[in-house]
Amino acid sequence: xxxxxxxxxxxxxxxxxxxxxxxxxxxxxxxxxxxxxxxxxxxxxxxxxxxxxxxxxxxxxxxxxxxxxxxxxxxxxxxxxxxxxxxxxxxxxxxxxxxxxxxxxxxxxxxxxxxxxxxxxxxxxxxxxxxxxxxxxxxxxxxxxxxxxxxxxxxxxxxxxxxxxxxxxxxxxxxxxxxxxxxxxxxxxxxxxxxxxxxxxxxxxxxxxxxxxxxxxxxxxxxxxxxxxxxxxxxxxxxxxxxxxxxxxxxxxxxxxxxxxxxxxxxxxxxxxxxxxxxxxxxxxxxxxxxxxxxxxxxxxxxxxxxxxxxxxxxxxxxxxx
Amino acid sequence: xxxxxxxxxxxxxxxxxxxxxxxxxxxxxxxxxxxxxxxxxxxxxxxxxxxxxxxxxxxxxxxxxxxxxxxxxxxxxxxxxxxxxxxxxxxxxxxxxxxxxxxxxxxxxxxxxxxxxxxxxxxxxxxxxxxxxxxxxxxxxxxxxxxxxxxxxxxxxxxxxxxxxxxxxxxxxxxxxxxxxxxxxxxxxxxxxxxxxxxxxxxxxxxxxxxxxxxxxxxxxxxxxxxxxxxxxxxxxxxxxxxxxxxxxxxxxxxxxxxxxxxxxxxxxxxxxxxxxxxxxxxxxxxxxxxxxxxxxx
Numbered sequence: 001x002x003x004x005x006x007x008x009x010x011x012x013x014x015x016x017x018x019x020x021x022x023x024x025x026x027x028x029x030x031x032x033x034x035x036x037x038x039x040x041x042x043x044x045x046x047x048x049x050x051x052x053x054x055x056x057x058x059x060x061x062x063x064x065x066x067x068x069x070x071x072x073x074x075x076x077x078x079x080x081x082x083x084x085x086x087x088x089x090x091x092x093x094x095x096x097x098x099x100x101x102x103x104x105x106x107x108x109x110x111x112x113x114x115x116x117x118x119x120x121x122x123x124x125x126x127x128x129x130x131x132x133x134x135x136x137x138x139x140x141x142x143x144x145x146x147x148x149x150x151x152x153x154x155x156x157x158x159x160x161x162x163x164x165x166x167x168x169x170x171x172x173x174x175x176x177x178x179x180x181x182x183x184x185x186x187x188x189x190x191x192x193x194x195x196x197x198x199x200x201x202x203x204x205x206x207x208x209x210x211x212x213x214x215x216x217x218x219x220x221x222x223x224x225x226x227x228x229x230x231x232x233x234x235x236x237x238x239x240x241x242x243x244x245x246x247x248x249x250x251x252x253x254x255x256x257x258x259x260x261x262x263x264x265x266x267x268x269x270x271x272x273x274x275x276x277x278x279x280x281x282x283x284x285x286x287x288x289x290x291x292x293x294x295x296x297x298x299x300x301x302x303x304x305x306x307x308x309x310x311x312x313x314x315x316x317x318x319x320x321x322x
Numbered sequence: 323x324x325x326x327x328x329x330x331x332x333x334x335x336x337x338x339x340x341x342x343x344x345x346x347x348x349x350x351x352x353x354x355x356x357x358x359x360x361x362x363x364x365x366x367x368x369x370x371x372x373x374x375x376x377x378x379x380x381x382x383x384x385x386x387x388x389x390x391x392x393x394x395x396x397x398x399x400x401x402x403x404x405x406x407x408x409x410x411x412x413x414x415x416x417x418x419x420x421x422x423x424x425x426x427x428x429x430x431x432x433x434x435x436x437x438x439x440x441x442x443x444x445x446x447x448x449x450x451x452x453x454x455x456x457x458x459x460x461x462x463x464x465x466x467x468x469x470x471x472x473x474x475x476x477x478x479x480x481x482x483x484x485x486x487x488x489x490x491x492x493x494x495x496x497x498x499x500x501x502x503x504x505x506x507x508x509x510x511x512x513x514x515x516x517x518x519x520x521x522x523x524x525x526x527x528x529x530x531x532x533x534x535x536x537x538x539x540x541x542x543x544x545x546x547x548x549x550x551x552x553x554x555x556x557x558x559x560x561x562x563x564x565x566x567x568x569x570x571x572x573x574x575x576x577x578x579x580x581x582x583x584x585x586x587x588x589x590x591x592x593x594x595x596x597x598x599x600x601x602x603x604x605x606x607x608x609x610x611x612x613x614x615x616x617x618x619x620x
Contacts, residue, residue, distance in 0.1 A: 030574070031573055036340055036573050037573070039339075039340035040343055040571055041345075060589070061578060063578075063614075063615065064566065064577075064578050064615040064616065065566050065620065066566070067566060067574065067576035067619065068566075068620050069390055069392055069619055069620065070391075071389055073391060074568070076574070076576065078574075078575045078576070081575050081592065204620065206620060213620045224391050225388045226388075253388070273391070276392060276393075276569040276573065276574050277391065277569075278432075279345060279571065280345060
């Protein structure tokens, strides 16, 4: 096998000693706690696993229907069904400790004290490689509050930062006026990286019954290929706002999709909804990205980045009029 | 609501074994158009046909261009380990099944399976009743075949709203001892719902397998449970239920199903149709709650 003169290095340093073997990971809520995929398709290829959102106590989740299909996308309103942090720390983490793939626990809460309590329980637990703060779950009351107001987001992140030395990723909501402002706030508050974006608030309506398909307030989180262009634009904004690593998320279903996020300024990506369709999706994406790197004689994925990202000048996209 | 952990799942009869599933690019070998919008579609697989058990299902990736986005779950109707062919009985009712209706031999689809938990086969031969409503007949050709191999006597109680929606009698496997047919409009067999004529047909039956719309299954469960005081012990009932399914292997948490809680607990335990089902013992379900939720993905 002939390669470039300087060997290709796929690794990504997320800070605090957490180095991913490659920048392809799987998004919270699309991979459970890793065990289903381990049985079904293997996990050894992944850069990291972001677990299902975990709260202080077990949550049963929302009443069905919890999912609905839309054009090239899906809506979900799962409601953070999870067994609670005690089961995660006591039963799941020891199994993760035997894996070579780092697992970051996605943490959710109703208020700052719950985030802090969950993170404290995970701190120092073998098998927990880091945490991802879900300050933006659209399906629980208050979940969006932390994400939409930069000051509240910063207070939450600072409180968690004070409670743990674990690598701390903060997952940003796209349902905000200015995602860049929130990104800067959580970076200043001590985040090691940000992931963007969580699902877009959306709704499917059934004409037959003259009501939304999903119960309750009727809206859910939109994910899948439908949101990819929106997510790419959001990632560019976040990239311009912060210097910490940016993990791009939104409709990634192929290696090409993943590489496009790297062009848009992401340092890593999370594969989400594609995991539901195709348990092999993340493996195919890792293999495709590595093949691309070899074919184009890259030394680092960072070489893919849009060179004018920080100085787009006349190339500023239409609609960005200020 | 209570969350089902792996430990409590074991108490409820276990969960599907994901290590048995394979994801195969499978070629369509046949599409048999039946009456109305009903059809049977067959695919050649290399491994899946050997592994598929009655009541288990496969997730078919109909269209890789993202519309429809998700795979569609279908129970195996047949699985021939010699030829490697698996078949699915379905109606063209949604975007996925309508796309499959347009398949021709030679077309390819990616199929993931077997998934879910299937029907329990008896240790000793006896007499089984298969109760199907409409498309609920789908898993029964394979179940009938496997039960016959074990020397089981079979009565198939086959119902639908109309003759057009009834599982075709000529497809019912040879060896089914007795067939009783019901249509709500009387266009074939006895007029009325199967639940109206069910109990006399269950005399001498050792076990009942049922598949159809959730309300039908609830009625079958109630009828059998209520008949127990007269006949002594009610035959065990397994039902294949429906829930809006996303992934089929337990990660999207879309197909939540309500299970009966332990004594002293009011709220149902939340299981997943794809891991604890689709075949569940009737006595394990929280039927009232199940009937409040939709059966299909919208």
